[in-house]
Amino acid sequence: MSQPLPEAPSVQLKGKGVFLDPLSGSQALRWLLAAFAGFVAGQLFSTGLVTLMAAIKGQSSQLSSLAHSTSPPEWYILSSLFGLWAGFLGAAWAVVHIGRAPRHTLGIRFSSWDLLGIPIGIGAQILIGLMYLPFRSHLKDFDAPITKLTGSSHGVGYFVIIVCTLVLAPIVEEIFFRGVLFRSLAGFSSLVKTLMGKRIILVLAVLFDGLLFGVVHGELIQLPGLALFGALLAVLFYRTGRLGLSIVTHIAFNSLAIISYTSSSGTLFGWH
Structure with missing residues (x-):
């Protein structure tokens, strides 16, 4: 009686850094659920913090108009950002601590090579x-997103918003x-054993990640550009296996947009 042939081992993609140790299917699902929960929590935290600050400022009755304002006050912008970021970082905390994953699995590492992100980010913006x-x-209102972010700010508040936009937001x-x-x-x-299947899933992951990055920013006109940039950042992360290059690229990208907008009319670069 012939013996059954042994099952062919699953091939692996040639990743680097954190991608040398790919997540299992169950881990991937848990991380995805954590990301979803973090996004929802961020929306709730953002709304709650804005509501709290409005009450402190005595502007609770103006919340609806502020939400649709083209230039909301500094406290509104900062409360929205910090609330959203609390949810985002909460998702990262969850996969590391609740999921018992080592911190390095997030890829938060830097190298001197990451400075290449400066020309990459500038080039992408151009x-x-x-x-x-x-x-x-x-x-119409092509520069509305960046005007909403900085339009009514000045002094210390303006400086804080700029730092948040150029440094904290990318990180x-x-x-x-x-x-x-x-x-x-x-x-x-x-979950897939063939190399072709793994590559297809990886490409879909890049595209879907970029699309979600664009959608979450909530700007329909800027969606195509942000989706393309998000996909580029995903590729950089996968190619290096660490977040350093994508963070520097993101900082350079945002920096050129802010510099262009504040120094002129933003004719070429002020598209978001």
């Missing part, structure tokens, strides 16, 4: 700006969207 250039005259968003969300999406490749 290319995406050029992509929008033919449509600028047909798009927190990369930890959440790439370190947790993309890591979970890419982890589903472990």
